[in-house]
Amino acid sequence: MREKFKKLNELLLEMQKIESISSLLHWDQETYMPENGGEIRSKEISYLSSLKHQKQVSNEFQNELRKFVNIDNGKILSNEINDNDKRFLDRVWKDFHYENSLPQKFVEDLSELTSQSQMKWIKAKERNDFSLFEPYLKKMVDMKKKEADHYGYSTNRYDALLEQFEPGITTEKLDDLFNGLRSRLIKLIEKIKNSSVKIKRVKGKFDEDSQWELGMKIIKDMGFDLKSGRQDKSAHPFTISFHPSDVRLTTRVHEDNFLSSLFASIHEAGHGIYEQGLLKENFGSPFGQAASFGIHESQSRLWENQIGRSKDFWKKYLPILKDHFPQFDSMDLDEYFKTINVVKPSLIRIEADEVTYSLHIMLRYEIEKMLINEGLAVKDLPKIWNEKMKEYFDIIPDSDANGILQDVHWSMGAFGYFPSYALGNFYAAQFFQKASEEIADFDKKIQKGELLPLKKWLNENVHKYGRKYLPDELIQKVVGSSMSVEPFMEYLESKYGEIYKL
């Protein structure tokens, strides 16, 4: 980084260290922390966030930033600045602006509400009683509206929330993308429903050590570097990065449900390979951070679905799988390929297949817009949820626990997050299409279990830039056109057309 940004970089590096430390506290909390460790741990985590916030809005930081940027509106001051520097300063200012736009009191209140609200959500879900959660969610919606107002937006309040997860995306663009998708998806699902193809399911007990071993082998083959990361077990799989040389994955291993554990490992390793692919020398700079939640999800989805649920991939790995689990001995590649790609409308987002998944996201997106922009009352949420489930999936949830209460996000105040899951699917298909064109003998390589060329292509084309490009800029740079649902729909229609003989 350039000499003139030396001081600024030092201050950014300090904040990044605090974040990195805080990530270790989170990781340990979900993996090894003993039961009683939580009370003080959560105080330590909030101490670190408040320390980070203080550094971010400190006079020292503001004075330094002011040398290059009008800190009120983000306008870059100097003319002697190149495109790289402009992008750098823009990202630095945006992070500052976000933290600085929120009054200290508001940040503290929100942090307290988040902590209470999560506990209430857990209870409400356990007891299947939305009313326990309702008053907290109502406060949360009110605060998120205020947050959007503090942060600012041009035409649409929900845009201010989207911006935190997917810079540059707007409600207008999402409406366009989703409108193009909805009817095609519903049509595809309808056809699949009417298909006469019957798919065998695999059941039984799967030895936990063998599951672990196979998962480790596959993530190593993908190029996840175990000298710069590790995999552990946790209740819910996640990836957390301290820096590119220390990236932690977790998975769950259940005797009864082998496939869910394996695909979780592949999914998380996709996230992990992205984090390991950020440039070490950019640690502390925005260029050393992932481009967006959607781009992140594209990496995990691409490995999980385009690779992990492809016939090519299992050409190599099915025999290895059979070595570990004789349950699969009687299955040929075609049958196995089908069994990992069953499409069936269902209640729960995280268990949804590739085809129905995006509908779960659209449902949440529509509800979020109604809450943030259109004054939908929180008390009416269970009713709206169930109506939309009926409309999209022709299913009415058996309970609020399996309906409106299923996801943690709203209890954490993460409004605007869900769309990035769908965007991840779209981007994944776009990247995958391009990668398979540019990598010589791509299909054959995957069939032989040669996964590293794909990993390197992603390193070179996606990972190394970090946040330098906005998501849509990055897509354009990589694939030559803007974000689009077309490659995703083509991928689904072709793959499921084959499976279900449509």
Next chain:
Amino acid sequence: MREKFKKLNELLLEMQKIESISSLLHWDQETYMPENGGEIRSKEISYLSSLKHQKQVSNEFQNELRKFVNIDNGKILSNEINDNDKRFLDRVWKDFHYENSLPQKFVEDLSELTSQSQMKWIKAKERNDFSLFEPYLKKMVDMKKKEADHYGYSTNRYDALLEQFEPGITTEKLDDLFNGLRSRLIKLIEKIKNSSVKIKRVKGKFDEDSQWELGMKIIKDMGFDLKSGRQDKSAHPFTISFHPSDVRLTTRVHEDNFLSSLFASIHEAGHGIYEQGLLKENFGSPFGQAASFGIHESQSRLWENQIGRSKDFWKKYLPILKDHFPQFDSMDLDEYFKTINVVKPSLIRIEADEVTYSLHIMLRYEIEKMLINEGLAVKDLPKIWNEKMKEYFDIIPDSDANGILQDVHWSMGAFGYFPSYALGNFYAAQFFQKASEEIADFDKKIQKGELLPLKKWLNENVHKYGRKYLPDELIQKVVGSSMSVEPFMEYLESKYGEIYKL
């Protein structure tokens, strides 16, 4: 804690949180951190120490402390203050004074030297080449002399270093204690050497999972609370506490050397039970910290030796041990008791038996005094070391790696630390003698594997006070007399008199 100390306590709590966070970083570094994680990790650890230092010497802290203490000399200002408050303020001032006595530049230089010096020590030990380490050790000795001068002392420079590990202990007192011990120990060792008793040794392979399982059972029986702590594996066993509800032990498990692993577990659990026994409500206060390194060591030693190497303990556990390891099937309790208590002068401190152990410490103590007070040249260390080994043990080390280079402490600048190991032995014998008098049917309880009464006695009599009492005050409070080598020597003479038929 009292209202008038509210602000002071908040500032102390903040520093304690930083320490606690830093401890997690250390723990992870030694247990799960991947190979490449170390570079940024060490920067994060030094960031946290410098943050802690800043807080400790900040104007905010000084202004608050000044309300109660003359911060130049530690004199308590107010007369309306009770004994408890005085002790509290004294400890708070001492911690402040230590950090504040060292110029910022000195702290940074020392931290850098420590990091280099440890790396050089590792290399020097690997290559058995003292000359690689010598220039760094020379600088370290010079800096520790300066540190002592900055900190201050009344008559003896080495006292200033001792004070950091064992408050209240002085060179004069240690000389007294060690002089009383030396000839008696040497006499005992001589008698053992001449004894005709032959002791069977156990060799073979010990299944690692069974070792782990048995170790876990025993530390649970001791009362180490696994809801407020855990045990993991690391290259060198250690205990680190984040707070009383999250205390982490580590042990090593080697197929070839089962006893070393088991006694390491018991030893570390002794430390861990102390940390869990500090009062939660004192987290942040000096009363929530251990009394000293020596008192800490007394807890690990008491469990490891007075309990773990006693015949009473194995009356219960030998049958359980045999369930795990058939290698012991042919041994009766007497034979087993002997095999875990072999006395043999040896080169390496950490492998020494109970009888010879303290001589290893005295040797180091004498050398440290010569280095700090008497101008002994670092280049002469290997010669002096070997002379003293000959004098104490009648052994000349086969290499510097097994001699002067064997311990990490000096490379870390931990001069004044070693004596606390010997003090731990003395205190352990004093506490144990008292506990066995005060706990009804003590021997019978241990024979039945009822270890919790001892744990509770230690909680009540030692742990709960934290740093409220100086080590010698605590000893007096618990056993009714000052620190002494007498109970330790009585214990050794009686136990080994029986084993070796002296």
